[in-house]
Amino acid sequence: MSSTTVLPAAPPQTGAALALEDVLLGHADGAPLPGEVTLRIAPGELLAVVGPSGCGKSTLLRTLAGLLPPLGGQVTQDGDPITGPAADRALVFQDDALLPWRTVRANVELPLAIRGVPRAERRRCADEWLERVGLAGHAGKLPHRLSGGQRQRVQLARALAGRPRAVLMDEPFGALDAHTRAGMQDLLVDILRGTGATVVFVTHDVDEALHLGDRVALLGSGLVLDVPHPRDRAAQHAPDTAELRRRILETL
Template sequence: MPPLQAPPSPPTTGASLRLRGSLGRPADKPVLDAVDLDVRPGEVLTVVGPSGCGKSTLLRTLAGLLPPLTGTVEQDGHPITRPDATRALVFQDDALLPWRTVRANVELPLSIRGATRAERRRTATDWLERVGLAEHAHKHPHQLSGGQRQRVQLARALAAAPRAVLMDEPFGALDAQTRAEMQDLLVTVLADSRATVVFVTHDVDEALHLGDRVALLATGELIDVPHPRSRSRSRTADRSALRRRILDSL
């Protein structure tokens, strides 16, 4: 991957997020009961749990796509009642618009926000350089690999400087090497953006590598992860103990 050489975007202040109550779809039984979760400004909170436990429901509630069945969901102390430009949602499916070029896809949230053409072009170019895709700006999504499309989605999500990024297993369909590259790229770009991140994953090692804390939905626990991030730390005794603790919760 080419070095990340473009200047960083102006730093944002990460949002604080709070969830209290029961979550699920209206008219259905709750998927998650008695949720009590606070996400700190600027942290990366990874969320793990067995299939069907409500990880995606939690993320969509934070995004404003689902109301809580009971209780409240808040950003910076204010109720979340609908999607908002200050929160970006990233899916496992890259959800790029196939008729738009790579650059035009990255420019999309800036266009919606009303940015000028020059600002859109400048910001999109900067972000494509940062994710190593500057030379692919003119291509369309079908001309890219899966990993490249996820880089475009990451650039698009962060280009509009959101205060919170909600990520639903975004690297789950990638091969192991590409997944590791995307994890490291995410760490690099988030160091500049300072956005709050809630990252849903079923991969325990991914949760430990990316997260400042790990939320275990099956038990309601929150685990602090020692830093600095390093793949060489994955074999240390403390990291192995954390890994066993998370696996036991599943």
């Protein structure tokens, strides 16, 4: 992915404090996933979540988003129970989920339009975010004319345009090639810097988790581990990072 000049962030806001207390994850029409989940995610933290397939990583995000009620326990934001979706919690998926009949700009504007933001303001905001993710020249295109990495940048711009206090990311870069994926990781770091948003980032990639996360939660084991050098690629082979990687892989 080509380098991108990231514009100054909007004034920082307070990220959401998210918590799960003895939560049973699952769908109402099925059995709960094994084990209870207890997690506390601090405002402004980037928590990376890893775990084996089927352990409930995507279900965890949907529960935090308010799309799935917990089968037991309590899920809260800033101490208040999460009872449904809210505009200050944004979901970002591996599938970019862009509306194919809307232009790139119109896709970024969508959450603002739903909230009733005036047309001129939402266009200004969408254009600013497209500039920040390096797609200013693509605003009038339809999604099918973009590469996979470009569509993910549009999805990131759409998610952040509404200035959510929490961003819930479900393997957003999992379908990208290694070079594009690394570029998207760096772009995410640059974009989030100064926003104040709390991020829960689900991934199968342990190296991605160690690069992005302030902490790594190993879903299904109850372990939550501090990352010694978050967002520092130069520290990938540092002894403490290598030891943490070994420990995570052994646990998984």
